[in-house]
Structure formats: structure tokens, C-alpha cells
Amino acid sequence: MDLGLHGRIALVTGASGGIGAATARLLAAEGADVVVAYHRGADAAEVVAADVRAAGRRAWCVALDMSDAADVQRAVTDVGTLTGGALDVAVLNAGFNILTPLATLEPDEWDAIVRTNLSGTFYLLRAVRPLLRAGSAIVTVASVAAETGAPHHAHYAAAKAGVINLTKSAARDLAPAIRVNCVSPGLTRTTMGEMTVAGTTDNLVGKLLTGRIAEPEEIARVIVFLASPAASFVYGATFDVNGGRDLR
Numbered sequence: 001m002d003l004g005l006h007g008r009i010a011l012v013t014g015a016s017g018g019i020g021a022a023t024a025r026l027l028a029a030e031g032a033d034v035v036v037a038y039h040r041g042a043d044a045a046e047v048v049a050a051d052v053r054a055a056g057r058r059a060w061c062v063a064l065d066m067s068d069a070a071d072v073q074r075a076v077t078d079v080g081t082l083t084g085g086a087l088d089v090a091v092l093n094a095g096f097n098i099l100t101p102l103a104t105l106e107p108d109e110w111d112a113i114v115r116t117n118l119s120g121t122f123y124l125l126r127a128v129r130p131l132l133r134a135g136s137a138i139v140t141v142a143s144v145a146a147e148t149g150a151p152h153h154a155h156y157a158a159a160k161a162g163v164i165n166l167t168k169s170a171a172r173d174l175a176p177a178i179r180v181n182c183v184s185p186g187l188t189r190t191t192m193g194e195m196t197v198a199g200t201t202d203n204l205v206g207k208l209l210t211g212r213i214a215e216p217e218e219i220a221r222v223i224v225f226l227a228s229p230a231a232s233f234v235y236g237a238t239f240d241v242n243g244g245r246d247l248r
């Protein structure tokens with residue numbers, strides 16, 4: 001199936017690693033040019049950009065800190081300059097977590113996690129909207145923890161629940177010109193996924209129908225579908241990509 005992404009221009013946050021890097025590569029394979037947005041991983045972002053160019057597409061690397069509204073606006077203004085003032089896809093994938101039991105969770109850490117994951121998604125939505133052409137798509141990224149909660153995830157899970165709800169309100173406000181949808185991944189083999197496994201005594205894999213965690217590409221494929229014109233009738237949806245975790 002042709003997803004209809006050829007010649008489109010996509011911004012992917014958190015594209016220096018994990019799910020975002022897989023998404024950037026897959027978008028390029030489908031014919032899109034990609035802005036590879038990163039936070040601290042400049043070298044990793046350059047590797048992803050080189051892969052996008054090797055696929056015959058244009059790539060630009062842009063640093064941004066999604067927890068800082070002014071920095072997001074500065075970076076997205078730079079994106080507009082690089083891309084000629086237009087975007088067709090924004091994948092708001094970047095995220096950050098620290099595993100902390102509720103008993104020792106301090107307000108500063110709560111604020112940092114909520115500001116990065118939830119406020120940061122709003123800062124990006126606000127900044128990219130004027131660049132998005134009619135027929136564009138935004139894909140946000142939440143987490144299975146948003147719906148189930150998880151030990152030591154109180155701030156992160158609450159922030160990601162907010163991302164799901166923000167997605168629905170944004171979908172209402174921006175329709176029909178811009179589609180906004182969410183992908184809610186389960187445990188995935190990335191830096192964050194490995195930290196989650198290392199930080200819990202829960203049998204996380206035992207909760208899955210798959211008997212294994214996801215590869216980043218398995219999440220990226222669903223993100224790229226929702227970002228594409230092939231998903232033209234999907235508005236305000238949250239796609240759970242979690243190996244059947246909810247069914248256990």
C-alpha cells in the first residue's frame with residue numbers, strides 16, 4: 001500500500017534515539033524529507049540524518065528542549081526557515097522519565113516530568129501549527145502507563161494521560177485541516193525501555209500476549225501510518241501498540 005508520504009516534509013522529535021529514530025528512517029523510506037529533532041544527542045541525530053539522506057531524502061538536524069517553551073519556538077522557527085516555511089507531518093515523540101516511588105517523589109521532579117512530557121507536547125503543538133499545511137497530520141506519543149498506571153511512574157503516567165487527552169482536544173480544534181492522533185506504546189527496546197525493565201521488579205513481559213517487548217520499528221510503523229494520508233479518516237484516536245497488555 002502506498003501511504004502517500006512521497007515528497008512530504010516531516011518533523012520528528014526525539015529522533016536521535018529509539019522510537020523516534022526508527023520513525024525518521026521509516027518516513028524517509030516512504031519518501032518523506034525529515035527534520036531530525038534531538039535534545040542532547042547531536043551525534044546520534046547526525047547518524048539518523050545520514051540514513052535519511054542515504055534513502056534519497058532531505059534531512060536537517062535541529063536541537064530543542066521541549067520542556068522550554070521559548071526554546072521550542074526558537075527551534076520551530078529554525079525548522080520553518082530550513083523547510084521553506086512548510087511541514088506536512090509532526091511526530092511529537094520525545095519523552096523523558098525517572099522512576100521514583102510516590103513516597104519519595106518531590107515536587108521539583110514531578111514538575112520536571114510533567115513539564116517535559118505534557119507541557120512540552122503543548123509547546124510543540126502550539127509552535128508547529130502555523131507551519132502545517134492543510135492535509136497535515138500530528139502524531140503524539142503517550143504510554144501504556146497512561147491508562148494502567150505503573151509502579152514508580154506517578155508523574156510520568158499522569159503526564160502521558162494528559163497527552164492522550166490533549167490529543168483529543170487538539171483534534172477537535174484543528175480538524176478538518178490537520179488530523180491529530182496518538183500512539184500509546186507498551187514496553188519497547190530503547191534506552192527508556194531498558195531503564196524501565198532495570199527499575200522494576202514487576203514481570204513486565206509476563207503481562208504481554210507477545211511474550212516479548214516491542215522493537216522500535218513496530219511502534220514506528222503505526223506512527224507512520226497515522227502520519228500518512230492513508231489514515232485520512234482517523235481523527236483524535238489513540239492507538240494502543242502494547243503487545244496485548246490491556247487484555248491481560
Ligand SMILES: NC(=O)c1ccc[n+]([C@@H]2O[C@H](COP(=O)([O-])OP(=O)(O)OC[C@H]3O[C@@H](n4cnc5c(N)ncnc54)[C@H](OP(=O)(O)O)[C@@H]3O)[C@@H](O)[C@H]2O)c1
Pocket residue numbers: 013014015016017018019020038039040041042064065066067093094095096116141142143144184185186187188189190191192193194196
Ligand atoms: N521505550 C518504552 O518502553 C516506551 C513505552 C511507552 C512510551 N514510550 C514513549 O515513547 C517515546 C519515545 O521513547 P523511546 O523509548 O524511544 O525513548 P529514548 O530512546 O529514551 O529516546 C528519548 C528521545 O527523547 C529525546 N528527549 C528527551 N528529553 C528531551 C527534551 N527535554 N527535549 C527534547 N527531546 C528530548 C531524547 O533526545 P536526546 O537523546 O537527543 O537527548 C531522545 O531522542 C517517549 O515519548 C516515551 O515516553 C516509550
